[in-house]
Amino acid sequence: MKPISLKQLAQALNLSSATVSRALNDSHEVSAETKGRVLALARELNYEPHPFASSLRRQKSKTIGVILPEVANNFFSLAIDGIEEIARLNNYHVLVYLTHDDHSREVDIVQHLAGGRADGILLSVASETNQFTHLDLLAERGIPTVFFDRVRAGSAAATVTTDDHRGGYKATQHLLQAGCRHIAYLLVSNNLSIGQKRMQGYQHAMQEAGLEYSPHLVVQGQRDKAENVALIRQLLEEHPEVDGIFASVESLALSAYEACHEVGRRIPEDVKVVGFSNMAAAALLEPGLTTITQPAYEMGREAAKILFKAITKNKPVLPAQSLELESELVVRRSTEAARLKP
Amino acid sequence: MKPISLKQLAQALNLSSATVSRALNDSHEVSAETKGRVLALARELNYEPHPFASSLRRQKSKTIGVILPEVANNFFSLAIDGIEEIARLNNYHVLVYLTHDDHSREVDIVQHLAGGRADGILLSVASETNQFTHLDLLAERGIPTVFFDRVRAGSAAATVTTDDHRGGYKATQHLLQAGCRHIAYLLVSNNLSIGQKRMQGYQHAMQEAGLEYSPHLVVQGQRDKAENVALIRQLLEEHPEVDGIFASVESLALSAYEACHEVGRRIPEDVKVVGFSNMAAAALLEPGLTTITQPAYEMGREAAKILFKAITKNKPVLPAQSLELESELVVRRSTEAARLKP
DNA sequence: AGGTTTTCCGGAATCGTTTACAGAAATAAA
DNA sequence: TTTATTTCTGTAAACGATTCCGGAAAACCT
Structure with a gap:
């Protein structure tokens, strides 16, 4: 038994x-x-060391904790995939926790993990999070932490992100080139690193094109999907001049599609849409969604690699180890310029 | 420190x-x-019990293991979400492992977990798996195990599934009603419970309609996506009579879309498509994909609930506790009957 | 008062490993 | 041959909690 x-x-x-x-x-x-004798019998009896006894003695859990806002999201799914892969190569185990963008939950989880259950942590912060005192505990305890995608602003830890500013810039510029002049920006939370950086890229491109930035065209999404559709719909109705939408996260791009359908705005004829997304089916949407695609799988891998470097060398992760990977603009029909009559 | x-x-x-x-x-x-004094100081000093010391003594890991084929898949993502939720309510931690449909990996993981790292296991078997001796170890060790979605055929454990036979039947019947007569069936692996049951439903409906089952119209997908597209494409070219496709998993439905595009078959005019899927964007595809949608989140929750019942009562899970949840046919444009000329 | 039961606390063993320390045997050096 | 070194193995003390016992003090009975 x-x-x-x-x-x-x-x-x-x-x-x-x-x-x-x-x-x-x-x-x-x-x-x-004797080594031979031992190994032989161990194999025969199918012995394996009790993980916790060993962990207790060695003070190593052989486990990393991954804290995510959600998992029903193509970006995070792919990231987990990459993380699990690297963990397996290092003979480590992966604990997954979901915050559902709830700050207090994030604090709870971090506190639990700081108790020794994990040797390191990969964290994508909740959108509600704007206080970071709970992370000080990790620093005190010497538990290496790597942020990915959604990072702490002026963090003293390493981060793995994409070129969010550039991504926002590229997306906006692409819309401008397609002829848009009134471009709305959709984000999920104002105190999120990604929302801000991508918005800066957006503003940068707008400014460069000599267009002025209008706060009325910026919509901050809620947690509920139906609500988001309503918000975007409202935007489209109140601002009929909107001819382009840049969604800084995948779910908002989908909400934008729905809102456009509802109010009868055709994509791309009336409104062009581009969104950050890792959806496999982006090309199969009606119309195909132009995306800024992040290398999610690689981000997971790289973040995990940095973490394991710190764990095995028993050193804290340095901000200098941070990595910024390139995102890619994939043009599809949702931003196609109006066709010339043949 | x-x-x-x-x-x-x-x-x-x-x-x-x-x-x-x-x-x-x-x-x-x-x-x-004294209780008061202790609690007060404990709180003040931010004490929490060392998880492994406690686990070692109590022989309880406070952890469950979740073994999945992949996570970049809407069904499994939603399931994890449900599992994590229930685990959190029980103050348990969740270890996630991915098999990538590799049998030997599944065996490895199970053996590791049987060593005491987890108090219970949720498992969706790899498509390669057709030997189940590795699971006997779990039974011997008295580690409760609940299968979900992809289950072991004549298992002695509990399972949480959807009404796969009925789902296959409903999908096929729907295609028949829409006028299809030559319906192809796409599955991912022949030794997978879901592939078989859904196929039985398919055959059942075909037979009921007086149509004979043709093995040539059954395509077994590979692991690689591009390959799947090629296979389906080949099917469409060799069997131009095919006017309906039933994809038993999400990824194959998407591959079917691509294949149709490539060979210029219009959906739904030339070929109608229905697929098992939990994609949030199914309605936004071109055309909207008719789906059999599984209650993935609930399945995760229910599987976890059954597992925790066994863990807390320290009893093995009985097959009698198995649950079969209903899937839902969501009709969209991909199976729309040919429009009457106005 | 004497006996019995509660109430509350501490000593020490325990979970299953790892590892510092020590010691015996074998080998090498002198 | 004696001494120094290497090679191997064992004893016991950790790691940080929980829990079986046992016992002192207090509270409860007649």
Whole structure:
């Protein structure tokens, strides 16, 4: 019933548990012969060390914690995929926690993890989070932390992000080139790093084109999807001049599509849409959605790699290790310029 | 630097660690007064019990393992969401592992988890898996296991599934009603429970309509997406009579769309498509995809609930606890009958 | 008062490993 | 041959909690 313990193994071999432990850890101070005997029986009896006993003694959990706002989201799903891959290569385990963008939940989780359950943490902050005192605990405890995508503003830790400013700029510029003049910006939260940076890129492009930035064309989404559709719909009705929409996150791009349908605005003829997105089906939408696509899988991998470098070297992660990966503009029909009559 | 231990806490209070432990666990054999003192200082010093020490002694990991084929998939993402929710309510932690449909990986993971790292397991088997000896270990060790969606055929454990047979039947019947006569069936793996059951539903409906089942119209997908598109394309070219496609998993529905585009078959005029899917954007595809939608979030929740019932009662999960939830046919334009000329 | 039961607390063993320390045997050096 | 070194193994003390016992003090009975 219960798995076999090292002590039992030792008894069966007429050895002390110390020797057996050393043999299993391939220590140099045990003869080749006994090593062989131990390994043989261990394999035969299907022995494996109890993870927590080992963790307790070594003060290593062999586990990392991943804290995400949500997982029903193509970006985070792909990121988890990358993270799990690197963790597996390092023989580590992955605990996943979801904040659902709730700050107090984020604090709870971090506090729990700081208790020794994880050797390191990958974090994409909740949109509600604007206080970061809970992260000080991690620093005190010396638990390396890497932020990814949604990062802490002036953090002392490493971050893995995409070129959000540039992405916002590229998206907006693309809309401008397609002929848009009144471009709305949709974001999910004002105190989120990504929302701000992407917006700066948006403003930058607008300014460069000699267009003035209008706060009325900026819509901040809520957590509820139906509400977002209503908000965008309201925007379109109150501002019929809007001829372009830049959604800084995937879900808002979809809401924009729905809102346009509802109020009868055709994409791309009346309104052109571009959005940050990692949706596999972006090309199959009606019409195909022009996207700024982040290398989500690679971001997960890279963030995990940085974390493991810190864990294995037992050093804190330095901000200097931060990485900024490039996002890609994928042009599809949602931003197609009006067709010339043949 | 290091978190405070129970022993230190006891010392500071001039109490034995036994008493402090009991106080923290709200034992009846410690006076209200000392209980108060302990709790107060514990809170002040931000004490929390070391998870592994506690786990080691109590032989409870407070952790469940979730083994999935992949996470970049709307169904599994939603399921994780539900699982995490229930785990949190039970003060449990969630380890996530991905098999990428690799059997040997599944075996590895299960063996690791059987070592005591998890108190229970939620499993959606890899498509490669057709041997289940690795699961016997879990039974021996008394680790409760609940399968969900992709289940073991004649398993002795509980399962949470959707009415796959009925779903397949409904999908096919819907295509038939829309006028299809040559319906192709796409599945991901022949030894997967879901592929088989959904196919039975398909065959059932075909038979009921007096149509004969043709193995040539059944396509088994590979792991690679591009390959799937090619396979479906080949099907469409070799069998121009195909006027309906039923994709038993989401990714194949998308591949079907692409294949149709490539060979110039219009949906729904030439070919109608229906697929199992949990894509949020199904309605926004070109054309909107008719789906059989599974209650993925609820399935995750229910599977987790069953698991926790077993964990807290320390009983194995019984097959009798199995649950079959209803899937829903959501009709969209991809199966719209040919319009009558006005 | 004497006996019995509660109430409350501490000592020490325990969970299953790892590792500092020590010591015996074997080998090398003198 | 004696001494120094290497090679191997074992004893015991950790890691940080929980819990079985046992016992002192207080409270409850006659």
